[in-house]
Amino acid sequence: MPSNDVRSSLRAIFGDVAPKLAELTETVVFGDLWERNGLSKRDRSLVTLSALIALNQLEFLPAYLGRALDNGVTRAELDEIVTHLSVYAGFPGAISAARVINQVLQERGAS
Structure with missing residues (x-):
């Protein structure tokens, strides 16, 4: 099951606009997908960051960067x-992603 922090973040993002989407995100994405045994959470973080960057979905990058760092992805690996x-x-996408990564690292005191 996702942590209370994840639930709170989802509720803040979705509010009352899409409660079913928040529920599916909690149960399917974080309750099932991220808990599968086929890949480590660290490897899932690497795959997810790569997909977000490649698809230019940078709005989601800070949250997943935090998760990746918590899962053991290093600053050198982000580079x-x-x-x-x-x-x-x-x-252009890589440069934009680097900007977001730099900001997250500075906020976490890890730059």
């Missing part, structure tokens, strides 16, 4: 992800 994706997903 490699962005550099690697610059070729496959494009320089």
Whole structure:
């Protein structure tokens, strides 16, 4: 089951507009998908960050960056992800992602 922090964040994002979407996100995404045994949470974080960057879904990047750092992804690995994706997903997206990553790292005192 997702933590109370995740639930609170989802409620803040969705409010009363889409309660079923919040419920599905809690139960399917964080209650099931992230708890499967086929990949470690660290590896799931790497895959998720890569997908968000490649799809230019940077609004979601700060939350998943925090989760990735908590799951053991290092600052050096974040650098490699962005550099690697610059070729496959494009320089503008990689530069934008690097900006978001830098901001999150500064906020966490990890830069």
